[in-house]
Amino acid sequence: MHDHPTPEDGYEWPTCVTPRCKRQLWVAEANRWACRPCEDATAQRIRELPALFAQLDTTAALMRGSRRPGGATSGSKTPPIPPRLEVLALVGPGGIDARLSAIEDAWRSALGWTIAPWRGSPKQAIPHLVEFLSNNLLWACSSYEEIGQDIDDLRKLHAECAALAAGEKRPGRVQIGLCPTVVNDNWCGTQLTASTGSHRIHCPECGNRWETLGEWRELRAAQERVLAEAAGVAA
Numbered sequence: 001m002h003d004h005p006t007p008e009d010g011y012e013w014p015t016c017v018t019p020r021c022k023r024q025l026w027v028a029e030a031n032r033w034a035c036r037p038c039e040d041a042t043a044q045r046i047r048e049l050p051a052l053f054a055q056l057d058t059t060a061a062l063m064r065g066s067r068r069p070g071g072a073t074s075g076s077k078t079p080p081i082p083p084r085l086e087v088l089a090l091v092g093p094g095g096i097d098a099r100l101s102a103i104e105d106a107w108r109s110a111l112g113w114t115i116a117p118w119r120g121s122p123k124q125a126i127p128h129l130v131e132f133l134s135n136n137l138l139w140a141c142s143s144y145e146e147i148g149q150d151i152d153d154l155r156k157l158h159a160e161c162a163a164l165a166a167g168e169k170r171p172g173r174v175q176i177g178l179c180p181t182v183v184n185d186n187w188c189g190t191q192l193t194a195s196t197g198s199h200r201i202h203c204p205e206c207g208n209r210w211e212t213l214g215e216w217r218e219l220r221a222a223q224e225r226v227l228a229e230a231a232g233v234a235a
């Protein structure tokens with residue numbers, strides 16, 4: 001049984017410092033700033049960030065019309081899907097990596113440790129940041145008075161990433177142009193849509209699908225050919 005405080009105790013029992021929690025701490029937790037459930041939820045969110053970053057980073061590559069991985073020539077200058085600033089901002093410098101770095105820096109300062117070394121691009125830095133925060137989360141929940149704010153910031157960061165990755169932020173998907181598939185000598189022409197949550201484009205009319213970055217690029221090229229032909233016919 002837990003020794004839970006009773007009203008007769010007559011004094012203010014310590015509560016978790018996380019803004020949205022404020023749960024009363026158990027006796028076994030009384031030497032902590034943040035409660036155990038907050039620590040567990042935060043650890044889980046930190047663990048999920050690398051996969052969310054990878055997903056958003058792939059989406060950002062499609063938005064930038066980036067080069068074929070390992071390829072010599074650059075592809076079309078037109079990105080396969082329209083850029084969304086929230087996604088580009090999260091995966092670029094100053095996004096997820098900077099927000100995690102700020103927390104690491106504060107913890108290191110509180111611990112009296114030297115500042116973190118430069119870790120390169122967000123893609124290179126995020127695994128190190130995640131490792132540092134995971135390894136030191138228990139310390140922070142126990143001994144770092146400002147941990148409540150960091151737990152809240154990590155919750156918000158995770159929620160932003162998860163919402164964008166799931167394509168929930170903007171209900172209704174992104175329109176990416178008309179289906180260029182030729183069906184019975186006619187151009188299908190159905191409006192295609194994409195979401196950041198899936199790297200699969202499927203035409204609901206003719207059933208054609210495009211799933212990889214290379215296929216997305218072929219789709220874009222085919223759309224441009226169709227438009228050029230249509231312009232040629234009209235001229």
Ligand SMILES: [Zn+2]
Binds near residue numbers: 016017018023035037
């Ligand atoms: Zn809590």
Ligand SMILES: [Zn+2]
Binds near residue numbers: 188189190204206207
């Ligand atoms: Zn189609």
